[in-house]
Amino acid sequence: MGVTITNEPFRIRGKDERLKVIIQEGSNEANVNKLVEVLIGDGFDFSLEADMMGPVEEAERAVSVGMGIILKSNMPMIEELAKSAGAVLACSRPAYERIQVLPRERFVGMSGVKFTGTLYFACGISGAPQHLRGISKAHTVVAINKNPDAPIFKNCDYGIVGDMNEIIPLLTAKLNSDLPKPDPNAKPVQVKPEEPLYKETKATARGRYVCPGCGYEYDPDKENQTAFKDLPDSWACPECGVPKKDMISAVTLG
Amino acid sequence: MHCVRKVTEDLYWVGANDYRTELFENIHPIPEGVSYNSYLLLDEKTVLFDCVDWGVCRTFLENLEYVLKDRPLDYLLINHMEPDHAASIAEVLLRHPETTVISNEKAFLFMRQFGFDVEGRMDTVKEGDTRCFGKHTVTFLLAEMVHWPEAMVTFDTTNGVLFSADAFGSFGNLGGRLFDDEVDFDRDWIDNARRYFTNIVGKYGPFVQKLLAKAKTAPIKMFCPLHGPVWRTNLGYYIDKHDKWSRYIPEENGVMIVYASMYGNTESAAQALASRLCDKGITNVRVYDVSKTHASYLVAEAFKYSHIILASVTYNLNIYPVMEDFLHHLKVLNLSKRVFGIIENGSWAIKSGTLMEKYIDENLKDCRIINSRVTINSSGNRSNEIEMDELADAIVKSVEEEAKLLEAGEKAVAEAQAAAEQKAALKKMSAKERMALRMKQRQK
Numbered sequence: 213m214g215v216t217i218t219n220e221p222f223r224i225r226g227k228d229e230r231l232k233v234i235i236q237e238g239s240n241e242a243n244v245n246k247l248v249e250v251l252i253g254d255g256f257d258f259s260l261e262a263d264m265m266g267p268v269e270e271a272e273r274a275v276s277v278g279m280g281i282i283l284k285s286n287m288p289m290i291e292e293l294a295k296s297a298g299a300v301l302a303c304s305r306p307a308y309e310r311i312q313v314l315p316r317e318r319f320v321g322m323s324g325v326k327f328t329g330t331l332y333f334a335c336g337i338s339g340a341p342q343h344l345r346g347i348s349k350a351h352t353v354v355a356i357n358k359n360p361d362a363p364i365f366k367n368c369d370y371g372i373v374g375d376m377n378e379i380i381p382l383l384t385a386k387l388n389s390d391l392p393k394p395d396p397n398a399k400p401v402q403v404k405p406e407e408p409l410y411k412e413t414k415a416t417a418r419g420r421y422v423c424p425g426c427g428y429e430y431d432p433d434k435e436n437q438t439a440f441k442d443l444p445d446s447w448a449c450p451e452c453g454v455p456k457k458d459m460i461s462a463v464t465l466g
Numbered sequence: 467m468h469c470v471r472k473v474t475e476d477l478y479w480v481g482a483n484d485y486r487t488e489l490f491e492n493i494h495p496i497p498e499g500v501s502y503n504s505y506l507l508l509d510e511k512t513v514l515f516d517c518v519d520w521g522v523c524r525t526f527l528e529n530l531e532y533v534l535k536d537r538p539l540d541y542l543l544i545n546h547m548e549p550d551h552a553a554s555i556a557e558v559l560l561r562h563p564e565t566t567v568i569s570n571e572k573a574f575l576f577m578r579q580f581g582f583d584v585e586g587r588m589d590t591v592k593e594g595d596t597r598c599f600g601k602h603t604v605t606f607l608l609a610e611m612v613h614w615p616e617a618m619v620t621f622d623t624t625n626g627v628l629f630s631a632d633a634f635g636s637f638g639n640l641g642g643r644l645f646d647d648e649v650d651f652d653r654d655w656i657d658n659a660r661r662y663f664t665n666i667v668g669k670y671g672p673f674v675q676k677l678l679a680k681a682k683t684a685p686i687k688m689f690c691p692l693h694g695p696v697w698r699t700n701l702g703y704y705i706d707k708h709d710k711w712s713r714y715i716p717e718e719n720g721v722m723i724v725y726a727s728m729y730g731n732t733e734s735a736a737q738a739l740a741s742r743l744c745d746k747g748i749t750n751v752r753v754y755d756v757s758k759t760h761a762s763y764l765v766a767e768a769f770k771y772s773h774i775i776l777a778s779v780t781y782n783l784n785i786y787p788v789m790e791d792f793l794h795h796l797k798v799l800n801l802s803k804r805v806f807g808i809i810e811n812g813s814w815a816i817k818s819g820t821l822m823e824k825y826i827d828e829n830l831k832d833c834r835i836i837n838s839r840v841t842i843n844s845s846g847n848r849s850n851e852i853e854m855d856e857l858a859d860a861i862v863k864s865v866e867e868e869a870k871l872l873e874a875g876e877k878a879v880a881e882a883q884a885a886a887e888q889k890a891a892l893k894k895m896s897a898k899e900r901m902a903l904r905m906k907q908r909q910k
Contacts (some may be wrong), residue, residue, distance in 0.1 A: 270852070317848065324847075326852075328852075345816070355504070408837060409863060410837060411836075413828075413830070413832075414828060415826075415832070416828065417832060422670075424610035424673065426502060461672065462672055465804075466876060
């Protein structure tokens with residue numbers, strides 16, 4: 213049974229808002245076809261090319277490999293995919309530390325570089341918290357992993373459960389085939405969406421009142437949202453007994 | 467040996483300077499000392515306005531006796547009961563059994579609590595009461611929570627002197643120079659004054675605003691505060707500073723970077739940000755090491771600048787304790803309306819940024835946090851260079867926006883204040899005067 217995939221309108225996606233769609237079309241090939249269809253639907257154009265050895269921290273797309281690669285000698289498969297996807301090469305920390313698939317400046321994660329571009333293929337990467345720290349600002353994360361319980365599936369937008377060594381050649385072939393161009397009306401996901409400048413904060417002087425007898429502050433947020441004006445006239449400062457009428461607003465001009 | 471100054475006709479400064487106390491209130495360092503101001507009025511009756519800290523009582527008594535000569539001390543008027551002024555009350559009363567104490571009900575309560583025997587010699591006053599000492603008549607205005615609940619200020623309606631208690635005070639010893647026009651206040655005193663206000667009175671902005679509104683209705687010619695210089699020339703300058711501080715409006719659109727660094731990596735990040743900001747044209751930047759700078763200085767700077775960037779290492783999965791302490795100071799002193807930026811560091815689990823954001827979100831009123839955050843894992847790397855550029859760009863953008871917002875906001879506030887004053891003035895007028903004013907406005 214396949215999960216219905218709708219074309220997501222373009223939007224800013226935070227790390228807590230991953231789509232977590234697992235593509236289950238039956239076969240590896242069907243899954244790969246569906247994935248490519250969905251990505252094109254989202255506005256990704258796979259006719260674009262990129263230098264696969266460009267800096268990861270500045271890249272728009274990355275094909276990143278984890279311990280699922282097993283041997284360094286399997287890397288040409290990854291390079292083919294990167295070439296087809298217009299992506300740079302990257303890896304996880306274990307893939308760098310243990311089998312040195314790539315040089316140090318290409319491993320992504322808390323202690324490595326951060327990928328902040330639009331499309332990230334996590335191939336055979338389990339998704340440890342340290343790795344996720346390195347992709348929290350990526351727009352779209354695609355996960356390919358044979359372990360259905362790998363944490364990466366809870367932190368990706370699109371996932372395919374299966375052996376990367378079988379799936380990646382299929383994906384490369386699909387990307388190299390004659391693909392339809394993205395819908396010109398779909399906003400292309402080529403530019404990193406702009407974040408708003410600020411986070412607003414909760415704490416505010418609005419609605420609060422302060423006591424002239426002791427400085428106590430009445431905060432409706434801590435009093436079941438009871439507005440100060442709705443308190444009974446008999447209300448008095450809990451610290452010093454000053455009557456309600458003598459309390460003053462905590463709001464200052466400007 | 468006496469050390470006194472004439473303030474104005476009939477009025478003398480008989481206070482004392484204190485260079486020996488290390489920590490004011492046993493918290494705030496005062497390397498430049500502090501003065502405890504006490505004033506003696508020689509009218510038909512003699513009136514002493516407040517006393518001094520116990521540590522300088524001997525000098526104070528010499529001054530008092532010198533100006534008093536052989537006259538009796540008729541009244542001791544107490545505006546504020548905090549022991550840095552009130553501790554010497556007992557000694558004055560012992561030496562002058564003839565003295566009557568004038569103060570308000572709450573202050574008398576505090577006198578009993580602190581163990582001063584004033585029974586049978588109290589004259590209790592309330593807001594708006596007057597007392598005449600011959601030529602001079604004074605009236606009383608309560609100054610609740612500026613910064614104690616019993617605080618009041620006393621206005622001499624004869625010569626326009628406001629005995630302003632802890633309002634309009636400052637750290638710093640006088641060294642002979644008593645008046646605002648005898649010092650270069652904006653160069654030599656303002657930092658002490660800001661540090662005094664923000665740390666001692668900062669929490670009580672709404673009450674300071676209430677007092678400033680009250681004071682506007684009186685024709686004040688001179689502030690005689692309990693610490694620091696007497697103001698007789700440039701009162702508007704000092705009122706404006708207090709108005710801004712008590713509304714939590716920054717004096718300057720600029721950036722304060724505070725870092726908490728164990729081995730220098732977070733420090734490097736703070737310095738790197740400062741350099742980038744200067745490169746991009748924002749040069750009103752100050753960098754502070756939270757571990758080396760006493761919180762009272764950091765608090766004062768936080769009140770001064772519009773933007774505060776916190777750079778902290780993660781310590782035991784928490785905010786670095788000294789940085790957390792600084793944030794706690796900002797919270798209890800009610801710092802509001804600031805823009806914050808975050809740099810975090812950690813070697814295995816980086817928590818400080820999220821925790822600092824949470825602290826600001828929950829505790830510091832009407833603030834905003836810049837979204838771009840720099841996350842360092844032990845030491846800065848290439849990704850951090852990009853994040854740092856993004857943070858610097860965001861700060862530049864924010865500083866530019868804030869400049870416009872501040873200007874527009876202050877204009878609106880000035881209009882609102884003028885309207886409120888006009889309304890208050892109208893209230894005071896008789897119906898006939900009001901009518902005449904309206905006619906005049908219509909003709910215009």
